[in-house]
Amino acid sequence: MSRAETSRLKQIKANLERRALILDSIRAFFKSEGFLEVETPLLLPHVAPEQFITPFAVNGWFLSTSPEMHMKRLLAAGYGNVFQITHCFRKGERGQLHNPEFTMLEWYRVDADYLGIVEDTERLVLAVAGDLGLGSTIRYQGQDIDLTRPWPRTTISKAFRKSAGWDPALQHDPERFDLDLVDKVMPGFSANRPTVLLDYPAANASMARLKPGDRKVAERAEVFIAGLELANAYSELTDAAELEKRFREVLEKTGDGEGHRPMPRRFLKAMADLPACGGIALGVDRLVMLLCNAAAIDEVVAFPRELA
Amino acid sequence: MSIEISEVSRNTKLLIDGVPFAVEDVNFVKPGKGRAIYRLKMRNLLDGNPRETTYHSGERVEEVHIASHDMQYLYAESDHYVFMDNESYEQHSVSKDMIGSKAQFLKEGLMVTALTMHDNVIGVDLPKFVELAVVESAMTTKTDTVTAQQKVVVLETGATVNVPTFVKERDILKIDTRTGTYVERVTKK
Numbered sequence: 001m002s003r004a005e006t007s008r009l010k011q012i013k014a015n016l017e018r019r020a021l022i023l024d025s026i027r028a029f030f031k032s033e034g035f036l037e038v039e040t041p042l043l044l045p046h047v048a049p050e051q052f053i054t055p056f057a058v059n060g061w062f063l064s065t066s067p068e069m070h071m072k073r074l075l076a077a078g079y080g081n082v083f084q085i086t087h088c089f090r091k092g093e094r095g096q097l098h099n100p101e102f103t104m105l106e107w108y109r110v111d112a113d114y115l116g117i118v119e120d121t122e123r124l125v126l127a128v129a130g131d132l133g134l135g136s137t138i139r140y141q142g143q144d145i146d147l148t149r150p151w152p153r154t155t156i157s158k159a160f161r162k163s164a165g166w167d168p169a170l171q172h173d174p175e176r177f178d179l180d181l182v183d184k185v186m187p188g189f190s191a192n193r194p195t196v197l198l199d200y201p202a203a204n205a206s207m208a209r210l211k212p213g214d215r216k217v218a219e220r221a222e223v224f225i226a227g228l229e230l231a232n233a234y235s236e237l238t239d240a241a242e243l244e245k246r247f248r249e250v251l252e253k254t255g256d257g258e259g260h261r262p263m264p265r266r267f268l269k270a271m272a273d274l275p276a277c278g279g280i281a282l283g284v285d286r287l288v289m290l291l292c293n294a295a296a297i298d299e300v301v302a303f304p305r306e307l308a
Numbered sequence: 309m310s311i312e313i314s315e316v317s318r319n320t321k322l323l324i325d326g327v328p329f330a331v332e333d334v335n336f337v338k339p340g341k342g343r344a345i346y347r348l349k350m351r352n353l354l355d356g357n358p359r360e361t362t363y364h365s366g367e368r369v370e371e372v373h374i375a376s377h378d379m380q381y382l383y384a385e386s387d388h389y390v391f392m393d394n395e396s397y398e399q400h401s402v403s404k405d406m407i408g409s410k411a412q413f414l415k416e417g418l419m420v421t422a423l424t425m426h427d428n429v430i431g432v433d434l435p436k437f438v439e440l441a442v443v444e445s446a447m448t449t450k451t452d453t454v455t456a457q458q459k460v461v462v463l464e465t466g467a468t469v470n471v472p473t474f475v476k477e478r479d480i481l482k483i484d485t486r487t488g489t490y491v492e493r494v495t496k497k
Contacts (some may be wrong), residue, residue: 052343052365092314092344092365095336175364178342206341222340232340281340 005307015292015300018132022288023085025131026105029124035081035107040070042087046264049250050206054091055261056100062261063089066281067106068207069267072236075108076273083107085284096296097228099304103284112278113235114208114219118196121223121231121280122149125194125287132291140226140293143191147225151194156217159197163188168201169216177204186227194225207243208234223282225290231282240271311371313346313363321353323372324361328353328425330374338365353423354431374425379432381418389414391422391429400429412467413438413485434485439494440464445477 027037042064047055055062067086074082088104109116126147129138136147157169164180166173189195198221202210205218219235237243247263254261288300298304316322320331329350338344344365351358353374363369379391379400388401389411400422404411406429413434423431444462458470461481469483471490482491 050341052338052341093336093338095334095338098336098338175343178339178364179345181339181342182337182345204341229340 008307009302012299012302015288015294016302018292019288019300021132022128022291023284025128026085026124026284028131029127030083030107033081033120035083035109036079038071038074038079038082038084040064040067040074040084040086042089044070046262046267048207048264048267049247049254049261051250051253056089056091065090067104068279068281069264071106071108071279072274073267073270075110075275075277076270078273078275081107081109094305097286097289099285099297099301101305102297102301105282105284105287106279108236108277108279110275110277114198114221114233114278117233117278117280118151118153118221118223119149121233121282122147122151122194124282125225128287129291134291138291138293140290141295143226145191145226146193151196151223152190153196153198155199156197156201157199159185159188168204169199172201172203174203177201186224186229189224189227191226194223194230197222197224205237205246206234207237207246209237209239228286228290229283230286230290231280233278233280236274236277236279238271238274238276240268243271244268309371310368313367313369314344314365316346316348316369316371321372321374322350323370323425324350324359328372328374328423328430329359332358372425374423374430377422377424379420379422379429381414381416381420383416384411384414391420391432393422394419400424402429402432406430407432409488410434410485412488413440413463413465413483415440415465436484436486437491438483438485439480440467440483442471442475442477442479442481445475 044062044064047062047065048069053065055065065088067084071082071084085103085105087101089101091100093100109120126136129147138145138147157167160166160168160180164184168177199211199217200220202216202218205220208218208220211217211219221233222229223231251261285297285300289297292300294300316331316334318331318333322329322331330353331348331350333349335347336344346363348361348363378394380394382390382392388403389407391400391402418438421433422429440463442461443464446460457472459473460468461471461475462468469490471481475493479496480494482494484491
């Protein structure tokens with residue numbers, strides 16, 4: 001073993017030990033809530049069509065970018081509340097907060113909507129912080145962060161009008177949306193409190209249902225803590241025809257090139273039986289970063305891409 | 309060669325509007341479901357100035373092969389200098405403008421580092437220090453009023469530098485090519 005590797009692994013050992021405690025704590029939380037822990041495959045014949053998420057292709061198969069579709073197939077079969085901690089793979093995503101292989105926590109609660117799932121998230125993060133002996137205020141990168149419930153909520157419309165001067169729910173401009181979110185809206189969030197962003201424009205609905213009574217927006221929520229995008233929640237869309245239409249639009253954009261992705265037929269077929277539910281994907285590495293006061297994902301992962 | 313922005317990493321060399329840049333840092337930002345944003349910190353390989361540019365996923369940039377070669381200075385011609393690649397023995401002409409005032413320290417046989425792009429020299433770096441002989445040591449002149457401890461001498465390449473008064477003709481001096489100033493006397497005659 002090289003001296004540099006030994007030294008690095010020794011340096012992050014305390015973080016990795018805490019990471020193990022966090023995983024225990026997450027499992028204990030969901031078991032106490034009556035969720036079933038499930039496992040779904042990493043090697044898949046198709047991935048959920050997403051315009052800006054590129055899968056690794058392996059001999060005509062794909063490495064999983066998300067466990068969402070298979071977990072929903074379990075839900076459609078009547079499994080009830082389920083959770084999973086699994087690896088996901090997204091090509092080209094590498095940076096201080098990204099590794100192309102990362103760990104996702106995903107859970108689905110039957111009869112819940114996105115707001116119920118945000119409440120789960122608040123309780124989960126507080127429970128994990130409590131299990132680590134941290135209490136409801138944590139210190140991250142020189143800032144105290146108060147995790148007391150409820151976390152401040154705002155809508156995309158309000159946050160963009162305040163920080164970027166326009167309303168993405170009324171004006172369709174996907175390119176400007178991502179840039180302004182990163183450059184203008186996120187820097188406007190409180191440094192000492194989590195922020196929950198609600199009601200994304202319908203164009204960014206992904207697999208979330210549109211809001212009954214205001215179909216310009218989707219019931220989608222994102223949780224941010226200390227500038228880290230931690231989790232993405234939906235009131236799950238259960239309309240198979242609408243889902244197929246959205247998938248087709250994405251597949252038309254991503255084209256038939258190297259990233260050619262087939263329509264996930266088995267998943268769409270199961271959607272007829274998907275119960276009303278809410279779900280969320282939470283970046284476990286980011287949660288560990290937050291609770292270890294680590295500035296970079298490389299400090300909480302034993303072997304990031306370049307060192308694998 | 310055109311490449312995807314996602315393939316760019318530190319040390320990639322890019323050609324932007326005909327100017328070569330070295331990538332010094334790539335800052336990757338991506339909202340979960342959104343488009344990736346790449347903020348590149350680069351350095352202009354010709355004038356050394358920094359540049360920051362933001363790219364988005366899917367955009368393409370022009371990668372360029374920049375190589376560094378050890379070359380030897382041979383001689384000057386009307387508007388250019390001729391260098392020889394020490395490995396391939398190929399000769400390269402470099403315009404006098406590219407080297408600028410540092411050319412006054414070019415001595416036959418001097419080893420330099422040359423950057424090439426598609427086999428054309430786009431930049432020449434002299435060593436930080438060169439050793440040159442004094443060929444003419446004038447008396448302290450009337451215009452040299454800085455201090456009595458300084459005088460001007462002419463070096464074998466024709467360059468003139470301010471030196472302490474103890475310097476004599478045929479002394480070898482160490483010169484800092486970055487500032488064009490005297491550092492020390494290496495050997496005295």
